[in-house]
Amino acid sequence: MEFVGEVKDRASWALHFAQVKANIKQPQRSHKVQVSGKTKTGKPYTYEYKYADLADVDKSVMEATKKVVDDKGNVQFTYFFDVNNTDQGVDVQTILVDVSGFYAVTNKVWFKNFNVGDAQKTASLISYAKRYSLSAAFGIASEDDDDAQDVKNIEEPKVLSKQELDNYTVYYNGIKANLAELYQEAVDGIADAQDWIRGSHTPQDAQAIYQLNQSYKRREKDKQEALKKAEEEAKKEEKLREAQRSEEKPKQEDVSNLFGTLPADGEYIK
Incomplete structure (x- = not known):
């Protein structure tokens, strides 16, 4: 109120x-x-x-x-x-x-x-x-x-198959519209579509919106997991390359005593 x-x-x-x-x-x-x-x-x-x-x-x-x-x-x-x-x-x-x-x-x-x-x-x-x-x-x-x-005789909403969900239509601003496309517009930030999605709906329309929302969440979760996995793989590959570069790097010979020791008077002692 x-x-x-x-x-x-x-x-x-x-x-x-x-x-x-x-x-x-x-x-x-x-x-x-x-x-x-x-x-x-x-x-x-x-x-x-x-x-x-x-x-x-x-x-x-x-x-x-x-x-x-x-x-x-x-x-x-x-x-x-x-x-x-x-x-x-x-x-x-x-x-x-x-x-x-x-x-x-x-x-x-x-x-x-x-x-x-x-x-x-x-x-x-x-x-x-x-x-x-x-x-x-x-x-x-x-x-x-x-x-x-x-109102009393409205049937309980049914769970839609993927094909039914892809082809599901609703009345949007007085015309029939594909719900999946309308939902995508809402995701893309179209204000009118967002307002419609947030509005009141029949039980079956609400069920369809719920299924689209769950599907969107799953796709986003899969994307995040795939991105995380790719980042982890990239880190592993970088570590592997660093290890390979370390093994291939030639060892430096100690040449500090190659010419003997330089005394204070400047003459080498061999």
């Missing part, structure tokens, strides 16, 4: 936030949905569950904020959403605002939109993301609703 505002106003924000949370009544899970399908082994399944939708959660929070007022009855705390809808997915943050002007921004929640171009399903996904973010901000327990069925 990110906090914005004057430090002196943070105490006011914290007090009113705590008061709102204390007054929240858990919303009734008045909606019911039936889920059916097949497991990965082909076995059919069906189950039902209840949930509180966005309207239920919003009502619970707003009723609590109405109880946190000053002497004149003015509400001291409120919230709103920051929604970002792109061809990659939907992300939502909840902005928690105090009367002092101090506010907090919750961590971003992001969901892949598998129905880009379908306004109704996209709206449902946004609704789900809002409910998820708001519930998390105020500690409200709510079950997943039918807006999240696409």
Whole structure:
């Protein structure tokens, strides 16, 4: 959670936030949905569950904020959403605002939109993301609703083969791009590619990025080990050459007494 505002106003924000949370009544899970399908082994399944939708959660929070007022009855705390809808997915943050002007921004929640171009399903996904973010901000327990069925039915990511990884494509700035090439651009220092790699991804995209990252680390490790080995071999060869030069160097004969000893008077004594 990110906090914005004057430090002196943070105490006011914290007090009113705590008061709102204390007054929240858990919303009734008045909606019911039936889920059916097949497991990965082909076995059919069906189950039902209840949930509180966005309207239920919003009502619970707003009723609590109405109880946190000053002497004149003015509400001291409120919230709103920051929604970002792109061809990659939907992300939502909840902005928690105090009367002092101090506010907090919750961590971003992001969901892949598998129905880009379908306004109704996209709206449902946004609704789900809002409910998820708001519930998390105020500690409200709510079950997943039918807006999240696409999210619930995402299969576990699989480990890709080398060929699959080499040919894996993603949506980058609205167009399909080869992930391996995009990853290499990030390694080469291209800022846009680096930002995309660090961003939010579907489980399968994240798996592919992880595998590329592991492969890159292995290659770098192999390079370092090969370089170290080459340096060690070079040192060994240099020592060997020094030893060979030492053996080939002719021995110098001691000629100090070849002409006898030179006495003080300058005549040699033989």
